[in-house]
Amino acid sequence: MIRLVPTVTVVGLVTALVATLPNLRAQQPAPDLILWNGKIVTVDEKFTIAQSVAISRDRIVAVGANSDIAKLGGPNTRRIDLAGRTVIPGLIDNHMHLLRAGTTWQLELRWEGVSSRKQAIDMLRARAAAVGPGAWVFNIGGWATAQFADDKKPFTRDELDAVAPNNPVALQESYYQVFLNSPALEAFGIRPNAPDPSDFVKGSILRDASGKPTGVIRGDIAATRPIAAKLPKIAPQQLEAGSQALVKDMNRAGLTSFGVAGCNADVLEIFERWKAQGRLNVRVFCIGGASAATPEQVDRSLTQIAQMKLFQGDEYIDHVVFGESVYTPLHDRMFAVKSDPRPEQLELWRRMAMEIARAGLPLHVHAELRDTIDAFLDQIEAVNKEIPIRNLRWALAHVNQINASQIERMKKLGMYAAVHPWAVINGAIMHEGFGEGAYDMPPLGTIQSSGIVWGLGSDGTAANQTLPLTTLYFAVTGKMAGGTKVMRQPISREDALIAHTRKNAYFVFQENNLGSIQPGKLADLVALDRDYLTIPADQIKDIRPLMTMVGGRIVYEADAR
CATH class of the missing domain: 2.30.40.10 (Urease, subunit C, domain 1)
Structure with a gap:
């Protein structure tokens, strides 16, 4: 205590x-x-x-x-x-879709840290009882069936019908698939021996031999979007309370600062108001910019890039980097196993990257698969010959399939690696797709030994879970949530903590303010219930913050729930 x-x-x-x-x-x-x-x-x-x-x-x-x-x-x-008690610096996530989550967080049945399928079912049953008949019970990612140590099998329609017969249920497993019960199938117009609704990706609605929908929707991010788009969102008048619940959960996890991909204007407005009132309990550094989806949009984006202004904020809220996409057709799908960047696409990507460099902007770009990483580095090396990027802090993000030669190319360019280990919850899915190669996704040992500037993030709240101590557990043990060994390049607990604190401060351009407990820096601290440096590595995931402090203010206390 x-x-x-x-x-x-x-x-x-x-x-x-x-x-x-x-x-x-x-x-x-x-x-x-x-x-x-x-x-x-x-x-x-x-x-x-x-x-x-x-x-x-x-x-x-x-x-x-x-x-x-x-x-x-x-x-x-x-x-x-x-x-x-042990005290560490406030934990920084260099890439989370934090503000987007504010629109649904309070309504979702979140399964971060739930390692038992039985517990998950009990939570589902309790939520259905709490919201009452007819109300949705759902989540939008942040979990995977393989995290359940007692039973990793997928959910079935019949099972969900038995648990919540009077509620539509939609359980999104990361961005891999969604499990629906019968009321949810009916709500989406998915019926036996009937055409699939037009807004669903062709082939994503799985059916049995008789044509009856199984309740599983599968097909990567695109397949999940029609469902997520129609799930309930918090009413505008409740958005502030919902966002407050989100921030409280982040503080409870020991998180104090974020690189935020896509700073939703309505939630950001609330954060700005909290900041003015002296009660904003997290720091938000926005990743955004005018990406392009078509050749026609590239010219528009070039004009907007030239006009983009960063670093107009402060140590609580600021816009700091262009990202996360440049030319979106080259944005790797989450569970794709191979990419094929085409020359005409890369030419458009390079045009935009050249303008980003010309404008002197930092860049934080989604790059997951080996061929994509190589292709982007080819373009960046070409840009660098005309406009040196060394001092612009360009970073490739996610990089689960990166290799040693690519890291070396990045180092020569002065680039950073924003590492988001999707295998923390998706390890079993990645092993299905990549086989033996998944044991090096990401190759944390190789990254650490290379000397490149790198940091850890989650890419939550849908693609991945959000608990930083679970990420640290993965980095140190190579085990995903639930305990299965999925990665063979673990790193020391010291190096993992550095990557989630001091090194991450560079990604949000706050290395003089955040990331370590030193005189002159902002007082963002977390007191833990046990010693991160000495407990058995398998227990790192079980550490709980007792107190979280942001700017010298206590924003979370375990005994003050």
């Missing part, structure tokens, strides 16, 4: 970052807050471990031993006894 106490008396011997403390005491007023008697994992360049941290307003002013930091306190300094 973390305790508020009136005085500090504990003295410890620990590596300290307080060489200038005498001068600090003489020059600055007493800090507003001291966290003491903990294990402060600073994630600085030396990965220093300290005991205490002092905070004034929204920034860290000192880090070091209990005895040294205690001397900084004054009569009005608040003190929190960490009781030996």
Whole structure:
């Protein structure tokens, strides 16, 4: 338990970052807050471990031993006894579709961290009872059947009918498939021995030999869209409450900052209002821009790229990078096993990339499959010959199938790798598609040893789950949610934590403010219920934040639910 106490008396011997403390005491007023008697994992360049941290307003002013930091306190300094708990920097996700999720989050039956199929069924049954007959019970990704350690089999229509006979049910497994019960099939106009509704991808509605729909809709992202488009969304007057529930869940997970792909204007407006009121509890750095879907749209996009203005915000909300797509026909489908970028498509992609470079814009672009990555690097190398990109922080995102030679090409260009391990929940699906090669998707060991600047993200909330400690568990063990070994290039827990904190700060252009617990940086911190550095690796996924702090404000406490 973390305790508020009136005085500090504990003295410890620990590596300290307080060489200038005498001068600090003489020059600055007493800090507003001291966290003491903990294990402060600073994630600085030396990965220093300290005991205490002092905070004034929204920034860290000192880090070091209990005895040294205690001397900084004054009569009005608040003190929190960490009781030996581990504290890490606020976790940063470099790529999440966060704001989009605000429109449905409060309505969804989310299965992040649920490792039992029985528990998932119990949750479904309870939700149906809570919402009442006729109301939808649904989720839009963030889970996969293989995460259920007790029973990994797919859901059936008959099973879902038995659990929720009076409710339409739609359960979207990542972007792979959707499970529907009979009321949901009827709601979508999917009937036995009848033509498929015109808005569904041809062949995506699975039927048995008699023509009866099985309740499974399968066919990658495109097949899931007609369903997601018709599922309930939060009413405009409830959007603020729904977004607040989303942010609270992110804080509960230890997340404090995000690279956000697609900053939905209606949700962003709410965040801006919260910021003005001093109650925005996450930091949002938008990834956006005028991508093009057709040759005709490219000219329009070129004009808009030239007019694009970034870095007009602050350390809470800003637009920082062009992405996530450039020319969308080259946007790899999530479960495709091979791509075939055509020369005429790549020419259009290069035209746009050239304009992005000419405008001096950063780039964060979706690139998953090996042939796509090679093709994009060919174009970027051509752009680089005319307009050097080294200082623009161009990044390839997802990169689950990247290899060592591609990483080397990226390093020579000064590029970054935004790594989003889809296998955290989709490992079994990826092994079906890629076979033995899936064990190197992503090749975290190769990426880490290369020296490229890289960071971890989720690509949540549909493609993947959103819990950063589950991602860290995957990175350290090679095991997906549910415990199956799906990746053979794990990395150390220190390197994984660096990738989810200090290195990710570079992707959101906040390396001077975020990512480590150091004097001068913003006080974004997470206190954990057990020690990330010493517990058995298989337990990393089970760690729970006890307290999350953003800018020196406590935004989540485990005992204050």
